[in-house]
Amino acid sequence: MNALTVGDVVAAFDALYPPEWAEEWDAVGLVCGDPAEPVRRVRFAVDPVAATVDEALETRADLLITHHPLLLRGVHGVPATDHKGRLVHRLIRGGAALLVAHTNADVANPGVSDALADRVGLRETVPLRTADPEPLDKVVTFVPHSDADRVVDALAAAGAGAIGDYTRCAWTTTGTGTFRPEDGATPAIGSVDRIEVVGETRVELVLPRHRRAAVVAALRSAHPYEEPAFDVFELAPLPGNRGIGRVGVLAEPMTLAAFTAHVARVLPASAAGVRAAGDPDRPIRTVAVQGGAGDGQLGDAVRAGVDVFLAADLRHHPASEHTERGGPALVDASHWSTERPWLDDAARRLGAALRVRHGELGATVDLSVSDLITDPWTLHAGQPLHLDPDKEASTTP
Ligand SMILES: [Zn+2]
Secondary structure (H helix, E strand, O other), X not given: OOOEEHHHHHHHHHHHOOHHHOOOOOOOEEEEOOOOXXXXXXXXXXXXXXXXXXXXXXXXXXXXEEOXXXXXXXXXXXXXXXXXXXXXXXXXXXXXXXXXXXXXXXXXXXXXXXXXXXXXXXXXXXXXXXXOOOOEEEEEEEEEHHHHHHHHHHHHHOOOOOEOOEOOOOXXXXXXXXXXXXXXXXXXXXXXXXXXXXXXXXXXXXEEHHHHHHHXXXXXXXXXXXXXXXXXXXXXXXXXXXXXXXXXXXXXXXEHHHXXXXXXXXXXXXXXXXXXXXXXXXXXXXXXXXXXXXXXXXXXXXXXXXXXXXXXXXXXXXXXXXXXXXXXXXXXXXXXXXXXXXXXXXHHHHHHHHHXXXXXXXXXXXXXXXXXXXXXXXXXXXXXXXXOOOOOOOOOO
């Protein structure tokens, strides 16, 4: 059968949201599924729960991609008597793999909070908290001219020379190398006790620091000399464009009351609705957003000097202390509502990546997004407030 495999789709997805970008405590990647199995349909959902798994199987998806992990803490078994184990059984029986991109999707650019910022209409967005960029090294070596291309190929194959969308990037200059082989040496060029002068190419490439050992091994193996001369430099870090949350500006300023209504209108609706903390007439122009739980980013929002912070799951004490200190206004939407927009983005990016990588075959994969609301809160009752001072005491608890 001529179809892409789970492995092909996972590779394309991992290139967009590399698993190594995930936090150490996180559990991302393939949860169940066989990389050799074919994939015709991919379904996206925020949560791997019974409803989204059932829906994925009903739509005959071969792969379910979710934002939240199914198995986050230590797992010693997946018996069907456990609600999570049952989902694993159901997925495997139904022939569907499960893939998770959680904090690696949060810090990506574009990532989860970009999709949220887009819905809200933010412009000129930058990360609310910049992720540490991947540390880079530079390797420099000196090879006889005729071997330079081969050495560049070997270094590139080991992971050096990738810059953005370009690979096998190298800089070369020519010069003269000199050495005297001593007793015991078996030189590729020259002979023992005679000073040798060789026209050499200086080759330099960048590499991710975690590839250092592999690149040095490739250099030693591809270089014709018994003792190749080379340097490895650690490069200074530059500010990255990846990170948690986003900060941006609205096209037109509006009041907090209007912004709250705007958020409720543009985000996918859920039972919990949208609530806000702050003066309803406060003018809002700069906005920080965080897809998912936002307590941890309250301090970042203050430092960013924004007018409002939009996130989910803002708890009583952090929110109360934040407002007492006079921080930005807060808008709290449901967790699912703030992360659901990313699914469209992820599906679109995966589709484009599959078409680029696999041409016609990539276009045969059907990508769809679940609109099942998987917030645990399913009912909401508004409580009228008696704010008229002439009336009896307020009923605000
Ligand atoms: Zn989340």
